[in-house]
Amino acid sequence: MTAFIARRLLLAIPTLLGVTILTFILIHIAPGGPAAALGGEKATAAQTAALTHQLGLDKPWPEQYVLWLNALLHGDLGFSYLKQQPVTTLIAQRLPQTMLLMGFALIVSIAIAVPLGVYQAYRRNSAFDRSASVALFVAWSMPTFWFGTLLIAVFAVTLRWLPVGGLQSIDTTAFDWPSRIAHLVLPAATLAIVSMAGWSRYIRGSMVDQLREDYTRTAIAKGLPTRAVLFRHTLRNGLIPFITVLGGTLPVFFGGAVITEQIFAYPGMGQLFWQSAINRDYATLLGMTVISAVLVVLGNLLADVLYGVVDPRVRYD
Amino acid sequence: MCCTAWSIRAFAMIDAAVALPIDEEAQPPRRRRAQLSAIAAVSLFWVLAAVLACWIVPAALHLNPYAVDVAHAYAAPQARHPLGTDGLGRDELTRLLAGGRITLSVGAIAALVAMLIGTVYGAISGYYGGSIDTLLMRVVDVFLSIPTLFLLLFLASMFHGNVLTLMIVIGVTSWLGPARLVRGEVLTLKERLYVEAARSVGAGDRRIIFRHVVPNAAGTIITASTFMIATAMLSETALSYLGIGIRAPMPSWGNMLSSAQSDIFAGAWWLILPPGLVLLATTCAFNFLGDWLREVGERSVAGS
């Protein structure tokens, strides 16, 4: 088991390095730069040059990369002159918010997708299955911002059941769960509607496969009631590959959803990324991408390990 | 539980990371064909009708989507303007057709770019296997760790420009899924006899890959392409919403939707419903078609 984990960990390192190099290159081939963006119209050429020098942007790329990587390994992701904070602070502020939103959306999504997918598999090719599939395809094809604005128009403006945006009510400083949840419902619903469609299809397929397996046939032939077979055996086995699918959603989990966060005024990673991108705030862009990527790699590692724990067959490849 | 399912073989699951919907097992051909092709037929009809309408009608009727007429701004649907006019008095129906041309083109070409890069990449990786495969897939892992929208936003805001750059940008950020998919297919097909046969005859690697292996994966490739068109269209919509996709005054379903958001408050429903519904219908149509194509593909595999 330890050998398995160690092997996987070792394989993750080149990926991480690759991510940092790729992001670094991408950001530095973008035209314009933070000096121009920050100084704005009123900065003279001399001020822009001084700023460029101050930010270390006139050094050769490899040198900048090594300096940056070195700082990264010491926990210093640089300073965002746009937001006037260290990048680490910015990410520390926003990452938990995004994870909360994504986690909530994930829970909502799974809560709907699993029963739906299982029931579709159980009653496959029935009228329900077919009409549900059509509805799910429609949900899957919807642009997020359209749906999000619709939700706001109906639930926030017309009915006034839920707020338009923000993290929680501004009256309290403490973390106020009821208010938080009220503010999470609409953005999570917007995110969940699309992902739920994909997952219920996945679960359906996975469950159908399990129902094909020999052990299921045997159990039913032995006389066990179908429902018991369904829930006690096939469901558990059918959900195992689900872990890999979740791994695939990690980038969005840590990176945030730009459009949804914009619409619902939710200050998470996605919103920060968008601000940094349009204002060419290199330090923040680089820092955010690296942190997200590191978390994704670690998350996938965890998924691999989990998979190895529940399915011993994979440990020895 | 449907009892006739026992005798049919299940189709292999498509790689999960691509997040394509996993298909179910095939039913006896007779019943399934009748059930599915209704939706598929409607979808196909819609796509063809959309393509015809967007390409032929504006040219045939000499319609100009840029004709400004401020005196008749925000006119509700009427005889002269079947879908009303927008804030500058331009005919909404004309813009819808012209915009459809742009959005469909972007979707198709971006999908083509993505599939081309992905197929070549995946085929090479799968065929050669070993350390080449590991290296190539590691590069894919690196790209996959970065949220796609990050890459997309970044490249789109950097290479601001015309429709062509947008197509390439969307294509270049979408090839990862197809690459994995094709690689998986190639790995399976590699073991087939005809590859052994071709190799024994002395055919070069490239010839084997592109003349024998890839065409046999054609079914999967075509299916994935269809889904990719829908995804690319939605990407264009998202980018236009953020202001870095298709820019005004050129219409696209994406930027028509986004500029119409504020027109809801004016009660101009004719500016937001048609582009939204048409976009939804078209992406759905492509998704249904892709699903049907996969059914067809699996049926032919089952039959072989």
Place this chain on the structure above:
Amino acid sequence: MAGCGARAAETRNTSMIVAGWIAGPDSFNPLTVVGSAARMINDQIYTPLVDIGPNLLPRWSTSLAYKVDTNDGGKHYVLHLRRNARWSDGAPLTAKDVVFSLLLGDNPGLISGNSSDFGLMRTNSVRAIDPYTVELRLSSPSPPFLVNALGETLPLPQHILGKYPPLSQAEANFINTNVAFNQHPIVSGAWRIARNVPDSYIILESNPRYWGTKPYLQQIAFRVYPQQDSLYAAVDAGEIDVTDIPPNLWRVHDRLRGDHRFINWPWNVTFLLLPNYHDPQIAWMRDPRIKQAMLYAIDREFIIKGIMSGQADVLNGPVPGFSPYYDRNVRKYAYDPARARAMLDAAGWRMRGGIRVKDGKAMRVMLKTGGATDAVASNIAELIQANFKAVGIDCVLDNEEIQTFFEDLHASRFQLALRGVILLPHPDDYKWYDSSQTRANGGYNYGFYRNPQIDRAIEAARTAPSESSARAALDRYQELASVDLPVLYLYSNRLGAVVPATLSGYDLDPTAPAALPMGLQFWQIHPQGGRRRSKGA
């Protein structure tokens, strides 16, 4: 909010007014700030050296300097400071803070566009005569100096931010990255920061150490909604009470639920078309007659009515109509496409296949805007394109994303640019149109405009020894500019905002940094319905 209609979905503290905007403040140090929200907040939490009122003249009742003497033909200033001003940590606000702040502004190491604003002044010396008196000497008289330079200055605490300038690079960097101060400042104004959640909301509360009249309201909150539509929805849902309404939403303000009042007032931002005189492709635009014809061809009234819902005013020259310095005798250009065509014909440009041609050259221009995310700008550009086409000028549009647009503008990569210009309270176009003020020399003359007559007129206006001679010189400049047309003047914007019907006391300030009504310390809620405070102090 007593008279504010149905409750919003979340609980509201009904004694607090909530304003909304699309971006929040990033820093509370005026020297490191680039955003409009930060500028507005800083105006509330710091006492201005010279406060400029809504009539664009000094308002001494809210200024740190209660009196300013000018001597020596306008070259010598003596500022008398109030003695009861304090910082929120208890230290007194004295002349050394003022001198520190004035000199800091000139330092090139500071990351802030604002630092150049401080450098607008041409000082020979700044010094504190005594703890409450500051003396400045200029090399030449400068009528704009009081309002444009001193009026922009927000004194900062010298005992916190370090030693006297000039700063070394390291010392400047200390100010730039001093997160402790920049996020949690020591303040001196009517308000202080009660709570700040970056990119989410900020709550200002009355500052107990403020030297002047305490605000009527205890607290005012500002919430961030990055998407314009969500901001509008938030007003509709009762989540926020005050926000600015952009021109494309003005026609629908009456659909808002709840008890709101829609206000609009002139804004010192003017929109114009800036030609790049260095581009050989559009050399034909160097001829003033051609530019005059182009201006006759543009239906500015239609732009204002059709796109701005009537909430803008035609601009007839470098100074907008609401300014006390506006000269009525400038040349005006009413919409007259027939006259435009006649003038172009007379200049030798013949119509050929819909485009004017002369000596084998077609009259073609590319119009660049920052309209990728700005529907108003892109719509205006399209209207102008149509207007030009009607008289035979072929105009191609290029709507860019705003940051890219600014980069291209500053690098002079454009032929004709549709842009907004923030005017100074006391008109001074030196940095915009003086031929020496190219970007390389620290100016904003991106179009490389060159006209010695205009140079002399601008110089005369900004060095006039008395107020009356300054006015006369400004009149001369406006009249010259309206004929030679360094730029094509389009319109001067108005700001629109929505406030609760029960709110009163706000100032409609043309220099409002965040497009919201100002005078926060005078805001009051009247359950029976409020009225605006009268103009002037």
